[in-house]
Amino acid sequence: MQRNFLEMPDNQGYFGEYGGQLIPPELKAIMDGINDAYEEVRKTAAFQEELSDLYTNYVGRPSPIFHARRLSARQGGARIFLKREDLNHTGAHKINHCLGEALLAKHMGKTKVLAETGAGQHGVALASACALVGIDCEIHMGEIDIAKEHPNVVKMKILGCKLVPVSRGTRTLKDAVDSAFEEYMKDPVNFLYAIGSVVGPHPFPKMVRDFQSIIGREARAQFLKLENKLPDMVVACVGGGSNAMGMFTEFLPDEAVKLVGVEPGGKGLDTPDHAATLTLGSKGAIHGFSCYTLQDEQGNPLPVYSIASGLDYPGVGPQHCYLKDIGRVQYEAIDDAECLDAFMTLSRTEGIIPALESAHAVAYAMKIAKTMAPEQTILVNLSGRGDKDADFVANYLSL
Numbered sequence: 199m200q201r202n203f204l205e206m207p208d209n210q211g212y213f214g215e216y217g218g219q220l221i222p223p224e225l226k227a228i229m230d231g232i233n234d235a236y237e238e239v240r241k242t243a244a245f246q247e248e249l250s251d252l253y254t255n256y257v258g259r260p261s262p263i264f265h266a267r268r269l270s271a272r273q274g275g276a277r278i279f280l281k282r283e284d285l286n287h288t289g290a291h292k293i294n295h296c297l298g299e300a301l302l303a304k305h306m307g308k309t310k311v312l313a314e315t316g317a318g319q320h321g322v323a324l325a326s327a328c329a330l331v332g333i334d335c336e337i338h339m340g341e342i343d344i345a346k347e348h349p350n351v352v353k354m355k356i357l358g359c360k361l362v363p364v365s366r367g368t369r370t371l372k373d374a375v376d377s378a379f380e381e382y383m384k385d386p387v388n389f390l391y392a393i394g395s396v397v398g399p400h401p402f403p404k405m406v407r408d409f410q411s412i413i414g415r416e417a418r419a420q421f422l423k424l425e426n427k428l429p430d431m432v433v434a435c436v437g438g439g440s441n442a443m444g445m446f447t448e449f450l451p452d453e454a455v456k457l458v459g460v461e462p463g464g465k466g467l468d469t470p471d472h473a474a475t476l477t478l479g480s481k482g483a484i485h486g487f488s489c490y491t492l493q494d495e496q497g498n499p500l501p502v503y504s505i506a507s508g509l510d511y512p513g514v515g516p517q518h519c520y521l522k523d524i525g526r527v528q529y530e531a532i533d534d535a536e537c538l539d540a541f542m543t544l545s546r547t548e549g550i551i552p553a554l555e556s557a558h559a560v561a562y563a564m565k566i567a568k569t570m571a572p573e574q575t576i577l578v579n580l581s582g583r584g585d586k587d588a589d590f591v592a593n594y595l596s597l
């Protein structure tokens with residue numbers, strides 16, 4: 199079985215049978231150009247130093263590792279540690295790759311960075327990175343989402359990006375992707391489409407993973423220093439899969455460290471209302487790459503649902519599909535009720551309000567800790583903070 203994870207993907211963008219560039223030839227030429235520019239620039243000291251300086255002095259890296267003592271004591275069993283990506287500037291891990299993409303755009307002499315956003319998290323992180331780097335930014339967002347996500351909408355406007363409301367179709371994420379993509383195709387030579395996770399055609403799954411892998415590089419060294427050993431288990435939530443790949447990459451060669459990706463089980467795996475792509479999906483293609491997808495008999499993406507809007511994607515990053523097939527990462531689902539319980543419990547035992555996305559990973563750690571020995575440890579990637587979810591949860595639980 200192929201285990202050369204660190205050399206992945208191959209030069210066609212494949213992780214085993216997943217990934218690639220399922221796109222028209224004119225777009226393939228553009229993507230190859232982005233790959234060439236990335237491969238060239240990433241090897242230069244100037245680029246790495248600029249990115250590293252921004253991680254330290256703009257994002258606030260390294261993010262700490264926190265031993266959640268009261269949460270661990272409450273659950274019993276293994277001790278739970280949190281990698282605090284929630285403390286990053288802009289409140290989540292997304293800024294790690296948005297800075298990389300904005301710097302690459304500047305380096306390539308692009309005039310505009312474009313993207314879609316669902317809940318607005320990717321939009322705010324990208325608008326911040328573009329303001330910092332000094333490049334135009336245009337974000338497409340469905341009208342339904344604009345109405346729901348007011349705080350992020352005003353932040354994007356304050357940050358100076360052009361916000362384009364999308365009124366077609368379901369007026370949510372999928373239509374925003376189509377709309378942003380059409381704008382991109384008007385001038386792909388001068389624009390950069392900044393994909394928000396480890397998805398899309400090659401080289402984006404590789405590039406976004408590389409930019410996010412700072413999380414695991416820091417975490418592995420920090421944990422060794424703290425505990426003199428590696429964690430027994432590392433847990434992260436999976437939407438498209440960027441925070442999880444960012445955390446897992448450095449641990450992949452450590453066979454003794456169990457890696458667990460947590461998908462949104464929504465209202466239950468026996469209902470249509472979930473987004474557990476790796477747990478229940480089948481091999482297919484979406485947005486220019488092949489991966490596990492939740493699809494109907496004709497191969498069209500099914501509507502997906504999660505209480506955490508950052509997790510409701512009917513595809514998943516190609517490297518996760520490969521890691522599932524070879525058994526290196528295990529994928530589990532956590533439902534809305536378990537997620538909400540973890541959201542409230544972490545808030546009330548540690549004074550940390552997690553993003554609903556991250557609460558899925560916390561919930562799995564809470565559940566599995568009880569079955570493990572007290573000398574064992576679990577490291578959870580706390581991908582973001584829950585400020586954006588506070589009003590929703592308070593309403594939902596009638597607090």
Ligand SMILES: *Cc1c(COP(=O)(O)O)cnc(C)c1O
Pocket residue numbers: 290291292319320394395396435436437438439440441442508509553555556581582583
């Ligand atoms: C967007 C988001 C996610 C999901 O994206 P991945 O690419 O799967 O990491 C998870 N957590 C937070 C806080 C997010 O904002």
